[in-house]
Amino acid sequence: MQRRQLMQWGAAVLAAPAVAAHAQAFPSKPIRLLVAFPAGGPTDITMRVLAEQAGRVLGQPVVVENKPGAGGTLPAQMLQSAAPDGYTVAQIPLGVFRLPYTTKINWDPVKDIRYVINVTGYAFGVVVPADSPLKTWSHFVAWAKANPGKLSYGSTGTLTSPHLTMELAAQQLGMELLHVPYKGSADLMQAILSGQLMAAADSTGFAPQVEAGKLRVLNTWGAERLAKFPDAPTLRELGLDVVQNSPFGLGAPRGTPDAVVQRLHAAFKEAMDHESYRSALARYDMLPIYMGPEQYARFAQETFAREKALVEKLGLGRGS
Structure with a gap:
């Protein structure tokens, strides 16, 4: 028995350097970064810059x-x-935490993902064509109330933050809107510029079109006005909390070793500080x-509970 214990102890001692060496050797090949939205939009563009800088830190390409x-x-x-x-590794938009409430899945967004690092968030707003008769948010609301279900707006997908926020605003203001989902900002901008939509709810990927005089911002959704669009009021200023x-x-993926998670975290955190990003x-x-692994995991748990309440409030859950 003593001899067997010694052998097991010896094997463990020999294995420990091997595990450490494996962690130190990571990565030894390119890393895939799965981005949730199409090429050409603000998410894709910013994530590619982040991936390039992280790849330099890691010594291996991070391929989007x-x-x-x-x-x-x-x-x-x-x-x-x-x-x-x-x-x-994968981008985790907020919509991931709504998934079990709207779709039948066999995995848990909190327990079945190793949260590595939070890197940014979006600045959102509502835009209309520059020649739209809906000159302000007040015009938008009045027209929608007078024409229930006819004011069309696009978003970057069903149950994304732009969609749910617009539906929350509509519920609070007594509006009925016509929602049209798209795969990403690039498709959405093409649709509104070609006259297929009356409005768009999106992250500020619409900024170049606004600056070119093709679109007009009716509101933005942050705690304060955006410096780029100082004339556009926030939803709070417009009476919506x-x-x-x-x-x-x-x-x-769940089960990714701690040492690997920490290596990824350190590389992407350094990339976040780069001027290009x-x-x-x-x-x-x-x-x-920025949120590190532990804080990001707590955020995931808290958001999971909060999004359930929002989906139920809007009546958009499974079986609703």
Whole structure:
């Protein structure tokens, strides 16, 4: 018995350096970063800059793969079948925490994702074509009330933050709107510029079109007005107790070793501090929003509970 214990102890001692060496060797090949929205939008553009800088820190490329659709939840779903080795990480938009309340899934967004780091959040708002008769949010609300179900607005997907926030505003103001979902900001901007929609609720990927005089901002959704659009009131200023900035970050598959999570976290945290990333965020009025693994996991748990209440309040859950 004593001899067996000694052998087991010896094996454990020999294995420990091997485990440490494996952690130190990570990564030894490129890492996939699954992004929840299409190429060309603010999420894609900012995440590519972040990935490039993180790859330099890690010594291996971080390769962005766009996986749009399903309200931004496809990357999180893909983590469920990915190896827990750190070579697949995914963007986790807020919509992931609503998924079980709206769709039947066999995994848990809190327990079945290793939360690595939160990196930023969105600046949102509502825009209309520059030649729209809806000159202000007051005009928008009045027209919608006079024409129930006819004021069309687009978002970046069903049950995304733009969709739910608009529906919350509509509920509070007694409006009935016509929602049209798109896969991402690029598609949504094409639709409103071509006259297919009366309005769009989106992150500030609409900024270039506003600056070009093609679109007009009716409101923004942060706690304060955006410096880029100082004339656009916040929802709070318009009488709605709503602030939405939809933080998002990166997750890895459940079971990813702690040492690997910490290595990824350290690399992406360093990348967040790079001037190129902060400049990319500034183009869309986005700000760095940092949370480490433990804080991000707590945020996931709290958001999961809060989003359940919102989905139920709006009557958008399964069976509603």
